[in-house]
Amino acid sequence: FRTQVGVVGAGPAGLVLALLLQQAGIACIVLDRQTREYVETRARAGFLEHRIVEFLRRNGFSKGLDLRGVQHTTCEFRLEGRQYIVPYGDMAGCAHTVYPQQFVVSDLIELFIARGGTILFSHPVVKIEGLEDDKAVIHCHAQNNIDHSPVVKQVECDFIAGCDGFHGIARASIPPDRFSAVTRQYGIGWLALLAEVPSSTERVIYALHESGFAGQMPRTPQVTRFYLECSPQDKESDWPEERIWHELRKRMAVNSNDGDRSGNDELVPGKLIERRVLDMRSVVTETMQYGNLFLAGDAAHIITPVGAKGMNLAIADSEFLAEAFITYYREGDGTHLSKYTETRLPHVWQTIEFSDWMLRLIHNLDESGSRTFSDRLRRARLERLCGQGDYANTFAANYVGK
Ligand code: RFL
Numbered sequence: 001f002r003t004q005v006g007v008v009g010a011g012p013a014g015l016v017l018a019l020l021l022q023q024a025g026i027a028c029i030v031l032d033r034q035t036r037e038y039v040e041t042r043a044r045a046g047f048l049e050h051r052i053v054e055f056l057r058r059n060g061f062s063k064g065l066d067l068r069g070v071q072h073t074t075c076e077f078r079l080e081g082r083q084y085i086v087p088y089g090d091m092a093g094c095a096h097t098v099y100p101q102q103f104v105v106s107d108l109i110e111l112f113i114a115r116g117g118t119i120l121f122s123h124p125v126v127k128i129e130g131l132e133d134d135k136a137v138i139h140c141h142a143q144n145n146i147d148h149s150p151v152v153k154q155v156e157c158d159f160i161a162g163c164d165g166f167h168g169i170a171r172a173s174i175p176p177d178r179f180s181a182v183t184r185q186y187g188i189g190w191l192a193l194l195a196e197v198p199s200s201t202e203r204v205i206y207a208l209h210e211s212g213f214a215g216q217m218p219r220t221p222q223v224t225r226f227y228l229e230c231s232p233q234d235k236e237s238d239w240p241e242e243r244i245w246h247e248l249r250k251r252m253a254v255n256s257n258d259g260d261r262s263g264n265d266e267l268v269p270g271k272l273i274e275r276r277v278l279d280m281r282s283v284v285t286e287t288m289q290y291g292n293l294f295l296a297g298d299a300a301h302i303i304t305p306v307g308a309k310g311m312n313l314a315i316a317d318s319e320f321l322a323e324a325f326i327t328y329y330r331e332g333d334g335t336h337l338s339k340y341t342e343t344r345l346p347h348v349w350q351t352i353e354f355s356d357w358m359l360r361l362i363h364n365l366d367e368s369g370s371r372t373f374s375d376r377l378r379r380a381r382l383e384r385l386c387g388q389g390d391y392a393n394t395f396a397a398n399y400v401g402k
Contacts, residue, residue: 003029005325006138006157008125008170010039012101013297013314014163015108019061020322022117026329029155030117031140033124033164040109043194043274045101046219047072047308049401050094052315064107069099070218075399077362077382078207079375081255084382085203088396096400100219101311123153128160128173131291136160158292161321163314165298166283174290181287184356186280188212188363189232190305191239192225197270199224200252206362207252208378210371213362214251216267217308223273227305229363232279245269280304280359282352288341296321301348306362307355312401317344354398 005021007014010032021028032039048056048065056062073089073096089095109119120142127139138155162170171179190213199218207214212229219225228247230239249267284301288294297314320343324336336343359365361381366374384391396402 001029001153001155003027003155003157004329005159005161006031006136006155007161007163008128008138009162009164009168009297009299010034010105010109010119010121011163011165011297011314012104012108012311013299013318014161015105015112016056016061016315017161017163017296017318017322018117018119019108019112019115020059020318021325022112022115023059024322024326024329026325028117029157030112030119031123031125031138031155032119032121034121036109036119036121039102039121040106041102042105043100043102043219043223045305045308045311046098046217046225047312048097048099048104049309049312050092050096051401052312053097055315055319061108061111064103065097065099068103069097071095072098072203072218074202075204075206076201077385078205078209078252078254079379079382081253083254084386086385086392086395088399091393091396092400092402094400094402096308098218100223104311120153125164125169126152128162128169128293131160131173131293134158134292136292159325160293161318162293162295162299163297163318166302168299170293170299171285171295173293174287178290179285179287181283181285183283184281186304186359186363186365187232188280188365189230189234190278190280191228191230191234191236191244192274192276192278192305193227193244193272194219194274195224195226195270195272196222197224197268198222200266200268205252208362208364208375209251211247211251214248215362216248216252224270230277232277234277236275236277239275241269241272244272244275278305280306282355284345284348284352286341286345288344289337294321294337294340300344301352303352303355304359306359307351307399309351309355309401313348313351316347320344358399 005028007030077084123140130136205216215227217225296317
């Protein structure tokens with residue numbers, strides 16, 4: 001194979017990039033280690049920022065989400081049984097669209113293939129070479145069509161877009177002495193759950209409880225995501241179903257009129273279809289490019305799920321990277337490409353900063369030992385968020401991705 005841009009990874013970052021290049025008449029091939037069915041059913045994110053929806057719409061990539069996406073404009077915090085409702089959509093004048101990541105991915109794959117694009121599924125990339133030369137080579141494993149015996153294929157390209165996630169091969173191909181990444185490990189875990197049950201409220205709930213954070217995020221009318229703060233060392237087996245539903249009810253309970261916090265919970269248990277412990281951390285690779293390799297999405301940075309930014313940031317990277325490739329191929333001007341890292345990193349850090357701020361709001365990370373002091377501060381912050389001032393407006397604009 002020979003192409004202009006070899007795209008490693010058929011997640012949101014790789015697919016958006018490939019579609020934009022295809023639209024501009026730039027040749028590209030996408031490779032993914034997984035089968036099409038696997039990537040189209042991998043449930044992860046669900047909240048699309050306003051500006052990302054607008055971008056997808058402008059480019060004609062939004063048919064599915066326009067039909068099936070649900071607009072969200074309000075979120076709710078709970079602390080000591082009290083409810084703090086934030087109508088961020090009214091404040092910012094726009095909304096989130098809830099549309100599960102696997103639907104986004106599936107729509108983009110369908111569109112790219114319908115327009116004549118090539119995606120090589122079940123083609124794990126095992127080596128990337130020639131990053132400093134004028135021709136880069138992607139080596140991948142595949143199966144012979146006739147007898148299914150293993151074969152190695154090569155794709156030659158001008159550039160490689162590493163959109164293969166945090167554990168992919170692209171970031172690992174940058175020489176260690178040229179590679180730099182910064183990490184924050186929060187020392188907490190989240191038990192991430194998906195349950196076949198309708199959301200107990202229409203809005204997202206962030207419950208700040210003395211036993212730890214609990215969250216509820218709608219995904220589809222039948223499926224809801226829940227999170228429970230836990231130890232990062234916990235195993236899934238430490239969390240049997242009864243314990244999960246007990247903790248969710250307890251942490252998300254609200255005060256009834258007589259001040260009793262246990263009596264007022266709408267939560268109905270349902271079948272758990274995913275249960276896994278996430279170690280809460282953020283990592284920013286500050287080398288987003290090396291030679292003719294460019295990293296986008298989780299390959300370049302991972303961000304805790306707080307604030308629901310990961311998929312949005314991945315798509316935003318690809319939007320910029322595609323523009324840079326298009327300027328290069330159309331006008332012979334490589335300035336934007338050469339400034340890719342320099343241009344994207346400030347945006348990445350702005351997003352990380354918001355997520356870090358929000359993580360400290362919904363968890364009690366008090367290092368000085370005064371959890372009460374920290375709780376009072378969190379309450380003061382929630383009261384300001386429910387007010388009308390600049391503090392609340394800034395939150396609203398950042399959260400919804402205006
Ligand atoms: P992806 O989606 O991981 O896609 C990478 C692709 O690369 C393939 N791959 C390879 N292919 C070939 N050869 C190799 N050697 C390869 N190695 C890997 C993989 O098979 C895969 O198909 O990365 P991308 O495109 O950068 O997209 C990033 C997003 O997936 C991620 O940031 C979000 O899911 C994060 N995230 C959320 N983001 C949001 O914006 N809003 C949310 O509400 C939200 N919730 C979440 C989340 C992530 C979660 N987890 C489990 C990580 C909730 C959870 C639980």
